[in-house]
Amino acid sequence: MTIRHHFPDEILLTYAAGDLDDAMSLIVASHLTLCPTCRKAAAIADDIGGAMLNDLSPVAMSPDALAHVLARTEQDFDEPKQPLPGSTVTNFVLPDPLRERLGGDLDSVRWQRIGPGVQQYVIARRDRGSQARLLKMASGRRAMMHGHTAEEFTMVVSGAFSDAGTAFARGDVEIAGCDVEHSPVAGDDGGCVCLVVMAGRLKFQSMLGKIAQPFIGI
């Protein structure tokens, strides 16, 4: 399984800089879990941050800063939580950043039906920044034709879909710009689950989509 559709360099760079909002960071971190190629690029982008930190002009710390820190090094601290003993499951479907956010793996998602053969779970509402949601489409299901008010990033978590003849499998990311109108189709073999992050709102063409929009939280 090789990932063919990646995040562009400028997004990996902005992730390293720490400028992506929560939902975008979530999809990038999830992709990095599944994609060694982007992981390597992201590591080099982190090196850029390290280099810039090295070359910053130092600013005086408060006089007692070191003493404070040294005093605290003597205190015990809580180790970050370890996985529960006995939980030996290793065949997770979702990458850790997603499991962390959902509090479990794919089988624990409480889906909300938004149409025939289409379910979603909203992870991050878009009151601040981008919206993130999981979208589950049954085998062969076609999404309503829609455009976007901003870029939409769709990463396959399980299964596959195709869009205008291009196939997307686990880990692949489809980026649909503002100018793109599309209608992806879930794979025939078990459908697909995708993480979808969108900075703007969907623009549905059909009347039905327009009526449904306020109720499905997208």
Next chain:
Amino acid sequence: MNDVFGTANARRARDDVLAGLMAVGLTQLRGRGARLMADDIVSAQTADGADALMRRIAETRDRQAFEVLFAYFAPRVKSYMLKLGANDALADELAQETLLAVWRKAEKFDRAKAAPSTWIFTIARNLRIDAYRKASRPELDPNDPALVPDPEEPQDRRVDRLQRAEAVRRAMTVLSVEQSEVVRLSFFEDLSHSAIAERLDLPLGTVKSRLRLAFAKIREAVGDDLQ
């Protein structure tokens, strides 16, 4: 040009170190019996030097090594926080938290993955984000069972992470003025691509392509241009 350091860069490093020493308060260090020399701290600015300090901290909980690392990095992390809009008190606190995390996580530092400066940068960046947002930043977990492992790198293409960090640092100096400007705005101004475009009065596409070119140049310099 003829001083002991030889190059302008090294001279600047020495000046920075002296400023760094002032910054942590020499008297305080003397009070603890530490014999911190400027040259010790100069050692922290190279990847190898910082790595040697990290080893001492991880293996023997060496406080003196930590003090050297603190003297070099804390004032730089503070500078980073100030650039990104923190006030003096918060910047100081976040720099302290960053270095405390360095002490506590020293055993987990993996030199096969990153140079110390890179690692410290990521800790500082994440603490900054966590301080400003309610939720903590979604991060890759290298121990995630769902992680798709790296392919075996052929021996001759394997780049030492410390060398890579130094190569990236050198490559940064050969970026064009326009390229380094967009990189700097990304890392130090917390600006999205569209905010950078607005700031520089450029089309969004130009900002993206400058970032992409800058990154390509750096990746080429570290021999990762095969994509």
